[in-house]
Amino acid sequence: MSARANKALTAKLAVVVVAMFGFGYLLVPLYDLFCEITGVGGRTGTVTESTAALAKADVSRDVTVEFTAATAPGLPWEFHPLQRKVTVHPGAVTEVFYLARSKSRRATAGQAVPSVAPFDASRHFKKIECFCFTSQQLAPFEERRMAVRFVVDRELPPAVHTVTLSYMFYNVDAAAAADSTATAAATGEKT
Amino acid sequence: MASIDTTVSHDNHGDHAQPYGIMRWLTTTNHKDIGTMYLVFALLMLLVGGLMALLIRAELFEPGLQVLDPARFNQMTTLHALVMIFGAVMPGFVGFANWQVPLMIGAPDMALPRLNNFSFWILPFAFTLLLGSLLTADGGPASGWTLYAPLSVQGGMGVDMTIFAIHMMGVSSILGAINIIVTIFNLRAPGMTLMKMPLFVWTWLITAFLLIAVMPVLAGAVTMLLTDRHFGTAFFDPGGGGDPVMFQHIFWFFGHPEVYIMILPAFGIISQIIPTFARKPLFGYDSMVFATAAIAFLSFAVWAHHMFTVGMPLAGELYFMYATMLIAVPTGVKIFNWVATMWRGAMTFETPMLFAVSVVFLFTIGGLSGLMLAIVPADFQYHDTYFVVAHFHYVLFSGAVMAMMGGAYYWLPKWTGHRYNETLGKWHFWLTAVFFNITFFPQHFLGLAGMPRRIPDYALQFTEFNMVSTIGAFGLGIAQLLFVYIVVRCIIGGERADARVWEGAEGLEWTLPSPPPAHTFTTPPKIA
Numbered sequence: 001m002s003a004r005a006n007k008a009l010t011a012k013l014a015v016v017v018v019a020m021f022g023f024g025y026l027l028v029p030l031y032d033l034f035c036e037i038t039g040v041g042g043r044t045g046t047v048t049e050s051t052a053a054l055a056k057a058d059v060s061r062d063v064t065v066e067f068t069a070a071t072a073p074g075l076p077w078e079f080h081p082l083q084r085k086v087t088v089h090p091g092a093v094t095e096v097f098y099l100a101r102s103k104s105r106r107a108t109a110g111q112a113v114p115s116v117a118p119f120d121a122s123r124h125f126k127k128i129e130c131f132c133f134t135s136q137q138l139a140p141f142e143e144r145r146m147a148v149r150f151v152v153d154r155e156l157p158p159a160v161h162t163v164t165l166s167y168m169f170y171n172v173d174a175a176a177a178a179d180s181t182a183t184a185a186a187t188g189e190k191t
Numbered sequence: 192m193a194s195i196d197t198t199v200s201h202d203n204h205g206d207h208a209q210p211y212g213i214m215r216w217l218t219t220t221n222h223k224d225i226g227t228m229y230l231v232f233a234l235l236m237l238l239v240g241g242l243m244a245l246l247i248r249a250e251l252f253e254p255g256l257q258v259l260d261p262a263r264f265n266q267m268t269t270l271h272a273l274v275m276i277f278g279a280v281m282p283g284f285v286g287f288a289n290w291q292v293p294l295m296i297g298a299p300d301m302a303l304p305r306l307n308n309f310s311f312w313i314l315p316f317a318f319t320l321l322l323g324s325l326l327t328a329d330g331g332p333a334s335g336w337t338l339y340a341p342l343s344v345q346g347g348m349g350v351d352m353t354i355f356a357i358h359m360m361g362v363s364s365i366l367g368a369i370n371i372i373v374t375i376f377n378l379r380a381p382g383m384t385l386m387k388m389p390l391f392v393w394t395w396l397i398t399a400f401l402l403i404a405v406m407p408v409l410a411g412a413v414t415m416l417l418t419d420r421h422f423g424t425a426f427f428d429p430g431g432g433g434d435p436v437m438f439q440h441i442f443w444f445f446g447h448p449e450v451y452i453m454i455l456p457a458f459g460i461i462s463q464i465i466p467t468f469a470r471k472p473l474f475g476y477d478s479m480v481f482a483t484a485a486i487a488f489l490s491f492a493v494w495a496h497h498m499f500t501v502g503m504p505l506a507g508e509l510y511f512m513y514a515t516m517l518i519a520v521p522t523g524v525k526i527f528n529w530v531a532t533m534w535r536g537a538m539t540f541e542t543p544m545l546f547a548v549s550v551v552f553l554f555t556i557g558g559l560s561g562l563m564l565a566i567v568p569a570d571f572q573y574h575d576t577y578f579v580v581a582h583f584h585y586v587l588f589s590g591a592v593m594a595m596m597g598g599a600y601y602w603l604p605k606w607t608g609h610r611y612n613e614t615l616g617k618w619h620f621w622l623t624a625v626f627f628n629i630t631f632f633p634q635h636f637l638g639l640a641g642m643p644r645r646i647p648d649y650a651l652q653f654t655e656f657n658m659v660s661t662i663g664a665f666g667l668g669i670a671q672l673l674f675v676y677i678v679v680r681c682i683i684g685g686e687r688a689d690a691r692v693w694e695g696a697e698g699l700e701w702t703l704p705s706p707p708p709a710h711t712f713t714t715p716p717k718i719a
């Protein structure tokens with residue numbers, strides 16, 4: 001038996017181990033990309049106001065859009081949509097409102113995460129303006145009406161008649177949120 | 192990892208004085224000693240994990256809360272699984288590999304003996320840490336062995352201890368796997384070509400590759416948990432842009448190959464036992480090797496069958512359903528080959544053979560319930576019910592654990608030089624097989640009727656089957672004390688075993704005296 005050969009093979013296998021550890025982490029961006037492409041996880045799309053304005057509404061089709069809302073534990077807010085559902089034509093820009101009200105005596109901040117079901121509709125649900133683009137800060141007991149402008153694009157699969165948009169608000173650190181909102185606003189960055 | 196490559200194999204320790212007592216075991220680099228330690232450790236963990244299972248079953252004997260409060264109950268289901276998987280089944284198989292791989296390929300020892308010692312001695316520390324989590328203020332991990340986020344992100348210090356324990360177990364099994372691969376590739380006796388290797392060696396070679404491929408992924412997943420818990424990352428926190436479902440994907444990318452890590456060596460063991468007692472060579476050796484490789488290969492592409500209900504596009508559900516069912520094909524090839532080996536054989540039913548035959552039979556039941564679970568619309572109903580619990584106990588207890596028991600009876604005379612008490616062995620087999628079925632068969636019905644898994648209390652209509660199951664579990668637990676007794680008796684003494692031990696046994700290990708001397712095959716054997 002040769003100690004050399006053992007060492008060489010051990011080294012090769014150790015490389016595999018390290019590579020697989022890295023692969024575990026690589027799964028994170030891969031999963032993200034996969035969701036982006038397929039709409040898994042209910043990722044929604046975004047579109048600019050001007051592009052959306054170019055599209056013509058398909059008045060021959062009605063799509064029902066339903067709204068739900070929830071807050072994660074740890075965020076002392078009341079949060080709900082101001083309309084249960086709306087009927088829209090694909091291609092037409094629509095605006096709806098949500099209401100958030102802080103029940104806290106301190107300044108709080110939340111980040112809303114949207115999700116659309118069914119998955120094959122999520123890519124076709126495009127937001128122009130949304131309170132989820134940045135984190136929201138509420139002063140003690142502040143109440144805020146927040147808008148979402150969206151368009152359901154005309155490529156929405158014909159089998160889909162109802163789309164559900166849901167938001168979950170998560171607690172984010174108020175100070176840090178103020179910081180990042182400031183930069184986001186400065187750079188016009190959207191998430 | 193830099194420290195490991197200092198451990199090269201050594202052929203110069205032939206005559207140096209053996210330390211005595213505890214130091215012998217702490218410092219040994221002999222594959223037989225290390226194999227023994229692994230097996231003893233696995234048996235100990237089987238008893239610890241079994242005790243937790245009995246607590247769970249005691250709580251479920253009747254509705255309401257009697258024995259454990261819900262928090263403790265959840266800790267018991269979590270730790271029972273972790274202890275059994277990482278403490279009993281995996282180290283048990285490594286113990287078999289340590290003893291048998293060198294003997295079966297004509298090697299003098301494992302290729303990396305000091306590494307071997309290290310990978311064993313990590314384990315007692317890892318499990319002290321894991322079980323120690325029960326003593327912390329918030330108790331042990333209670334998220335289930337799958338450690339799903341966000342539950343596992345929220346738990347107390349016990350979860351951190353679990354994460355570190357998993358890191359240690361991961362290092363241990365990765366090092367063990369590397370050692371086995373290097374041994375098999377570099378230390379085969381001249382003439383022992385790959386396609387002449389006994390099937391047990393083949394199954395372990397493939398298992399070892401699975402281990403080095405997926406244990407690092409698990410290590411990564413729990414590291415992400417750890418940084419999510421303490422260092423401000425948000426891999427699994429949607430508020431920070433993460434996604435808890437991603438944890439499930441990463442976990443099951445490890446988790447499904449892991450279930451094959453726990454069954455392939457069992458396939459190897461019974462592929463040794465059945466030809467011995469059927470007195471015929473294994474039917475379809477080549478197809479067995481290819482089926483094992485095919486199962487391992489496919490196991491990387493089916494993980495999401497554990498998460499059909501999280502919400503997936505229809506195409507995804509269909510893909511994972513058919514891919515999962517595809518695994519049943521090579522598995523079926525194996526079952527066919529075992530049956531064909533027995534067909535018209537001159538069969539006798541000593542204890543190892545009883546275990547092997549029952550593994551073929553009961554594992555097949557587990558495979559069939561697996562196929563039912565693979566059907567997406569059915570799984571929406573069965574997921575997270577006792578049907579899943581029944582499924583995996585048929586493949587893991589009556590597959591992996593009973594194969595190891597069969598293997599223990601098969602090789603104990605070789606290892607100890609004594610025959611075990613055959614009458615008691617048969618008693619142990621029948622008690623185990625009968626009580627196993629009493630415990631787990633009713634759980635199929637409970638699951639079909641909708642009883643969820645991992646709950647300490649349940650609706651009244653489930654009472655009868657739960658009572659039966661609990662009675663079976665206590666019988667099964669007590670029967671294992673008989674196993675411990677038989678093994679201890681066999682180590683201490685008994686009728687002397689000759690070299691061949693079993694009339695129909697074939698293979699290099701049977702050319703050695705029983706028990707084999709500390710150093711064997713220092714000059715490579717001649718392979719016919």
Ligand code: HEM
Pocket residue numbers: 337450451453454496497498515516518519522557558559560561562564565566570573574575579582583586587590591
């Ligand atoms: C024909 C082969 C098999 C098929 C088709 C199959 C299929 C499945 C499916 C679909 C599930 C998910 C059920 C659910 O959670 O809803 C499952 C769970 C499970 N299977 Fe299998 N399986 C097979 C063989 C095995 C083997 C050989 C093992 C282990 C030795 C195994 C161990 C497990 C375990 C441990 C779980 C539950 C994991 C958990 O949620 O804690 N299976 N199986």
Ligand SMILES: [Cu+2]
Pocket residue numbers: 446447450493494496497
């Ligand atoms: Cu699986």
